[in-house]
Amino acid sequence: MPGQRPIAETERMIRAKLGEAPVHHDQMAMVGNIHRAAAAVRQHVENSVLRGSDLTWTGFVVLWVVWIWGRMETRLVAAEAGISKGTLTGVARTLASRGLVRRSEHPSDGRRVLLSLTDEGEELMQSLFPQFNEEEVFVAAQLSDEESRRTADALRRVVVQIEAHGEERRRQLLDGEPPVPRRSGRRRAKDAPRT
Known part of the structure; x- marks a missing residue:
């Protein structure tokens, strides 16, 4: 890079x-x-491969999650994609405006929203994923198939460690206190009134 x-x-x-x-x-x-x-x-x-479809990595991951799992609740899409619900809201709006996903109310709870791929979104993923996978092959070209499997397994174990023990570790590090809310990164202007 x-x-x-x-x-x-x-x-x-x-x-x-x-x-x-x-x-x-x-x-x-x-x-x-x-x-x-x-x-x-x-x-x-x-x-490279996402540029031609005018997609970001996050947009592609959201499409991937809904393509693999089918229609699902937005909070679950966000969790599977590893993004916040707020980030998903913006990404889903963009994808919906492009006709790639459909937002609909949950059948039993109007406060919840479901995402599904449109026919256009389905066609895009069917044509785009093979190209995406070719780039996965490209970036792993220095590894043999066996090394790729071992690396994937090792990384999977890292994820499992965090999923199984991360919350307990965070509580230990914070002496049982809840984490401080995240900031957006923006700082309030010095002269701006507090709200």
């Missing part, structure tokens, strides 16, 4: 900076490389 240092140089600099500090370098490198690999794959796919 342009503008980034090669990964080997980054790892050398980290070791030099931290020196003899009691740090678990292998685990730090693994977590850092998960993030770096995910960002590199996302950027590559958005700038």
Whole structure:
């Protein structure tokens, strides 16, 4: 990725900076490389196969979830896609305005919303996914099939660890307190009145 240092140089600099500090370098490198690999794959796919369909990574993931699972409640789509309900609202509106998804009321609770693919959304996913999968093959080209399976299994175990024990760990780290609400990243202007 342009503008980034090669990964080997980054790892050398980290070791030099931290020196003899009691740090678990292998685990730090693994977590850092998960993030770096995910960002590199996302950027590559958005700038190649998704560009022609005018989709973001998140838009594609939402389409993928609904394509695989079928009509489902928005809160479940958000959870499966790994995004907030607020983010899903914006993405779903964009996809609906393009005629790719349909929003409908839940049959027994009008407060809940269901998402489903339109015929156009179904056709897009059927034609787009094989191209997407070719890019998955491209980004994994340095790995054999067996290495890809082992890597997928190792990453699956990371996810299972967080799913099974993450909440307990967060409570320990926060001394049982609930987490502070997330900020949007925007700061209130100094002269803006508080609401």
